[in-house]
Amino acid sequence: EVAVTQSPSNGTNRRTPHPAPEKRGTTLHTVVSGGAGFLGSHLCEALLDRGDSVTCVDNLVTGREGNLSHLRQNPHFSFVRVDVTDREAINLALSGLRVDAVAHLASAASPPDYHRIPLETLRVGSRGTENMLELANGHGARFILASTSEVYGDPQVHPQREDYWGNVNPTGPRSVYDEAKRYAEAVTSAYGRTRGTNVGIARIFNTYGPRMRAIDGRVVTSFIAQALNGDALSIYGDGSQTRSFCYVDDLIRGLIALLDSSHSGPINIGNPSERTVASLAELIVALSGSDSDIEYFPLPTDDPTRRKPNIDLAMSALEWMPRVGILQGLKQTIAWFAGRPDEVRDAAPF
Ligand code: NAD
DSSP: OOEEESOOOHHHHSSOSSOOOTTTSSOOEEEEETTTSHHHHHHHHHHHHTTOEEEEEEOOSSOOGGGGGGGTTOTTEEEEEOOTTOHHHHHHHHTTOOOSEEEEOOSOOSHHHHHHSHHHHHHIIIIIHHHHHHHHHHHTOEEEEEEEGGGGBSOSSSSBOTTOOOBOOSSSTTHHHHHHHHHHHHHHHHIIIIIOOEEEEEEEOOEEOTTOOTTSOOHHHHHHHHHHHTOOEEEESSSOOEEEOEEHHHHHHHHHHHHHSOOOOOEEESOOOEEEHHHHHHHHHHHHTOOOOEEEEOOOTTOOSOOOBOOHHHHHHSOOOOOOOHHHHHHHHHHHHHTOHHHHHHTSOO
């Protein structure tokens, strides 16, 4: 099924109906796959804010139309409900449109999601990525892939630089996601090398912020929902494992910098300030004004113990670095969830 809403016609999508971004002197039409998701919706919004036009393609398997409701009135925005693994449907939905750039974010991303739809996750990373590469290639458009720090698996090198090849279990439960992304990187690189497609790969590290789902099983959202509900915060393992958390606005600036460049990557985009999961839990309890306890559970299979990006390449090639500290980012995220008490309550265990 292809439901097209507000699709820009050939005419409206041609150049300069709106102010041009400073650098280029011209507007771009970007196709954002996975644009109804957490990161994708922020990317659509940021591109529209600078005057570009955007078509979001998404099958809503983990995304929400509500993430886009504030964009629907924008004449430079359109939403197409379509599965990116279906090439005919994609071609049909986008036929006649000029495409300057493709940002491929479509993929289940949180562990509960990709465990629920493992084969679909492999397919969107493989066939879905190929379809979006074909789209970009056919239009001579810039293509960027939202890859992940999960390609490093449980890293034996710390912090992770882009030239580290990773330590991934190819058959474990997480492999449906990790290996799909590794394949997506491989096919993206091959299009760049053999077809001359203008490709870029972003390796995104843990990102948080408004529009995450309270039930997405990621550590920040789980802790916030538990703290706001007054439930105990669940730590898997002894809490000494570290993560680095990037606020969504920083991440989106990095993705746009990569989109605007011709750098092929892979480029790490994340916040290198590292924290233990236990200290994150304590911070969230304090910022939520909650009196929740902390409970410890066994560590799941293949859960990486340390994760921290080396962002030297992003700093030099994209002139990018994160600006939002954890206190400010968590405050904004907690405030957003506090404004959605029903969603937060629904995340509580029975
Ligand atoms: P999300 O689940 O909120 O968004 C993913 C979007 O992709 C959803 O809207 C979903 O409906 C859509 N989608 C999935 N399969 C599709 C298909 N076959 N056809 C069309 N649409 C499809 O996840 P997110 O956190 O916004 O992640 C976005 C991208 O960034 C993903 O590719 C993810 O792997 C990557 N990433 C995210 C993080 C993070 O911390 N959020 C970290 C590393 C990488």
